[in-house]
Every structure is written in structure tokens, then in C-alpha cells.
Amino acid sequence: MTTLILTLGLVATFAEVLGGSIIIFTRRWPQKFQDYMLAISAGFIIALVLTRLIPESINSIGESSAVLIMLGYATLHLFEHIFAPHxxxxxxxxxxxxxxxxxxISIFFGLFVHALFDGMAISIGFKFNYVIGLLLFxxxxxxxxxxxMTVASILFASGKGTKTSFLLASLVGFATFIGTLIGLLIPEISSKIIGFLFAFISGxxxxxxxxxxxxxxNNSKTKYASLVVFLGMLLFYMTADFIHKLIH
Ligand SMILES: [Zn+2]
Ligand SMILES: [Zn+2]
Structure with missing residues (x-):
């Protein structure tokens, strides 16, 4: 299981490095690809959080999960929009x-923390429940x-050259893997603690x-991008259904 979690953490890391490299080395912006990927993942994540993660965390630790969900939401807001100016x-x-x-630097830091939490979500998801870990991944x-791609464009906008941009973008990507490691290293003292962390990750x-x-x-001019959000939700249901059939 540990090997699987680490591998998935690495796969997510490389996806991020690859996204950054496309921008850094081709200097072209695949706008439609970006918008459709954003829309698919938004629909998928929203369906996952609202229909699985939140109910599961209420099941596991009761009503106190609500506060932790809000705390998770507030934490990411703090790092992305209070410390970082834009x-x-x-x-x-x-x-x-x-x-x-x-x-x-503070925008870079905000994204670094965001990626850390992405990585932690993978390993905490798996510690909570195997199927949910897979869906979270x-x-x-x-x-x-x-x-x-976002990371790379921020680095370019701040005037960084190709080499520095690639190094820093890879570092943000690698934060995902560090987060996966941190999540793995958190000792499973009790199922209650995993439940608390899981609720936080849901937020x-x-x-x-x-x-x-x-x-x-919503700001994108790409045709049908808003509609693709629903496709992301549908994809979530199909994937969840498929995984359930696979293991039962
Ligand atoms: Zn901007
Ligand atoms: Zn992320």
C-alpha cells in the first residue's frame, strides 16, 4: 500500500511538472486544453467532496467534522489570498x-502550500479508505x-527566465510528493485523528x-467550458461506480 501511495504521489507530481514544462519550453498557451481540464477536475472534485468526503467525515467523527471542514477551507484561503497579494x-x-x-515569492509560497495539501490528501485519503484514496488521487x-501551467505562467509574469522557471515550477510540483510523504508519516494513533484530518482535507x-x-x-471564453463541469461530475459517478464494481 505504501508503495502504491508513493507512486501515485509521484504521478501527480510529474503531471504538475509536465504542465509547467509545456508552458516553459514551448512558450505556447493551450487555452482550450487548460479550460477543459479545469472544468473536468472542478466537477469531479466538487462531486467527490459533496457526495462522498463530507458524508464520510460526518459518519466517522460526527458533527465536529463541520468545523474541521471549514478550517480546511479557511487554511487554503489564508495561504492563497491573505499572504499572497494576487x-x-x-x-x-x-x-x-x-x-x-x-x-x-509569496505567490510561489502559496502555491507550494497548496501542492503540499494536494499530496497530503492522497495519503490521508488512502489511510481513511482505499476507494476514497483512489478517487481523491x-x-x-x-x-x-x-x-x-498556472505556476509556470506566474513565474514568467514575474520576469523569471526559462531555467529558473523550470526549477521553481518543478519545486512546486515536488511539494505534492513531500505532502504525500508527510501524510504517510503521520502516525495512525487512532481512527479519530485520521477522521479529523480527513474532514480537514475535505475542506x-x-x-x-x-x-x-x-x-x-466562469471567466473563460472557451466554448462549453461551463458545461464540461457537469461532465466532470458525471465522470466522478462513473469512476466511483467502476471502482466499486472492480473491488466487489
Ligand atoms: Zn492574475
Ligand atoms: Zn492543486
Whole structure:
């Protein structure tokens, strides 16, 4: 199981590095690909959080899960929008906001923390329940390409060259793997603690789906991007159903 979790953490890491590399080395922006990936992953993550993660955390630790879900939501908001002066998913064109060095460092830090939580969600998901771990991995994997692209564009917008951009984008990607490791190393003292962490991760997922991804889709000019969100929800149901049939 540990090997599987580490492998999936690495796969998510490489998806992010790959997304960043596309932008850094081709200097082209596949707008439609980005928007459809954002929409698919938003639908998938929102369906996963609302129909599986939240009910499961209430089942496991009761009503106190609500506070932890909010805490997870608030934590990611804190790192992405309070410490960092300007951040959103997608291509960064607002260079006026991020030219200063401290600004680009804090945005980088915000994304680093975001990726850490992505990675932790994979291993905590697996510790909670095997099927949910797999579903969480898929939701995370799907938004890793556009996330890597986002990182690369922020680095370019802050005036970094090709080499530095690649190094820093890879570092953010690698934070995913570090997060997976941290999640694995958390001792399973009691199922209650895993339940608490799981509720917290649900709040993180809620933030990624509804606040990181949806606004970007709503601002996109790509045809049908908003409709693809529903496809993401459908994909979630089909995947969950498929995994259940596979193991039963
Ligand atoms: Zn911007
Ligand atoms: Zn992410």
C-alpha cells in the first residue's frame, strides 16, 4: 500500500511538472486544453467532496467534522489570498500585480502550500479508505496539469527566465510528493485523528473545487467550458461506480 501511495504521489507530481514544462519550453498557451481540464477536475472534485468526503467525515467523527471542514477551507484561503497579494488559476497576465520580488515569492509560497495539501490528501485519503484514496488521487491528478501551467505562467509574469522557471515550477510540483510523504508519516494513533484530518482535507478539496477552479471557468471564453463541469461530475459517478464494481 505504501508503495502504491508513493507512486501515485509521484504521478501527480510529474503531471504538475509536465504542465509547467509545456508552458516553459514551448512558450505556447493551450487555452482550450487548460479550460477543459479545469472544468473536468472542478466537477469531479466538487462531486467527490459533496457526495462522498463530507458524508464520510460526518459518519466517522460526527458533527465536529463541520468545523474541521471549514478550517480546511479557511487554511487554503489564508495561504492563497491573505499572504499572497494576487493569485488565481490559469494564465497569468496581470504582471502589474506580481512584478515585485516579495509578491512573486509569496505567490510561489502559496502555491507550494497548496501542492503540499494536494499530496497530503492522497495519503490521508488512502489511510481513511482505499476507494476514497483512489478517487481523491484522480481528482487531484486531473487538476495537476493546469496547476503546473498556472505556476509556470506566474513565474514568467514575474520576469523569471526559462531555467529558473523550470526549477521553481518543478519545486512546486515536488511539494505534492513531500505532502504525500508527510501524510504517510503521520502516525495512525487512532481512527479519530485520521477522521479529523480527513474532514480537514475535505475542506481543502472544497476550496480547490469551488474557489480555485470554478471562478476561472466562469471567466473563460472557451466554448462549453461551463458545461464540461457537469461532465466532470458525471465522470466522478462513473469512476466511483467502476471502482466499486472492480473491488466487489
Ligand atoms: Zn492574475
Ligand atoms: Zn492543486
Amino acid at each position: 493569485f488565481h488559476f490559469g494564465e497569468e497576465t496581470h504582471t502589474e500585480h506580481i512584478v515585485s520580488k516579495p509578491a512573486s 484522480i481528482g487531484i491528478f486531473l487538476h495537476k496539469f493546469p496547476e503546473g 481543502i478539496g472544497l476550496y480547490v473545487g469551488t474557489t480555485d477552479l470554478i471562478p476561472e471557468i
